[in-house]
Amino acid sequence: MSAQWDIAEPPSDAISALRFSSDSASRRFAVASWDKYVYIYEVSDDKQCLLLNKIEHRAPVLDVCFGKDNDEIYTACLDWDVRRIQISSNEQTVLSTHDAGVRNVVYSKEHGLVISAAWDSTVHVHPASPDAEWPTATINLPSKPFSLSLSSSKLVVAMANRALNIYELATLAKECKNSANALQNRLDIEPWQRRESSLKFMTRAVDCMPGDEGYATSSIEGRVAVEWFDPSNESQARKYAFKCHRQPVDDVDVVYPVNSIAFHPVHGTFATGGGDGVVAIWDAIAKRRIRIYPKLASSIAAMSFSADGRILATAISPGFEDGKEELAEGSIAIYIRELGENEVKKKAK
Incomplete structure (x- = not known):
């Protein structure tokens, strides 16, 4: 049986993101919060979770990811900046400034890219190396971005109006390097694929499968869609959607948003976290739920599996689905x- 415990020093305001390091030998994770801090924690072998650092920003932090190692993170902030931060020294470098709050940031180790998406409907593609000879490139989006996810070869951008753009990372890297002299380095890069979400309501989250086969998206209306990258008719016929995160209240199904999706790095199953405070585990291939965990005190805000797949960290924050706006203990x-x-x-089948 699994053991679960809560950490002693959580953020003081709503949590916007939680990400483990991609180092399989590490149990370090970063948390972004509306209290204007990024928190760095580490899970020890004796079931302790230590707060290693607390890094202040000028505004609420909406996303965070690790970079090339456990001492480097990138942050997306409501002050419009994308930052590289060295955890041990607190040294901060602004990589670029969008024209609105930055919603997401992701790091591609395979292609040496840091990619951010902001509410100005742009994506910024930054070289991960400070010594790179090309500047940050800007790609215009057709709609406001809500969520980003990377596989080893693809970038998925989930946007308003149920739009999804899928880019090939190798193409992005090549075009950015070739266009260093373009006007303000604004690139007119066509996505590899443009798709419309299989879900009828606004997209809340997207996460890519660890094997680079496809992705899952979730909506505000208690549904999840599973899709494959391969554009062939055979692969596209495999896509499906299902209902989840619904709780019966007085014989009526109350529907909650699915705020977070996280694929397991080893088994390829995935977790969903809902506004109902519930985390469920699903088998994407068999199309069935594996298990459901006990309901937590408030809405699931973010989740992440450790790189070795042995730990699941779950952050909760009030989603105000119940209409109450005060923060309960x-x-x-x-x-x-x-x-x-x-x-x-x-x-097993």
């Missing part, structure tokens, strides 16, 4: 779940 918290060997594994 215990409504902002981070839970660490130590996963059993077969807990999130696909079931």
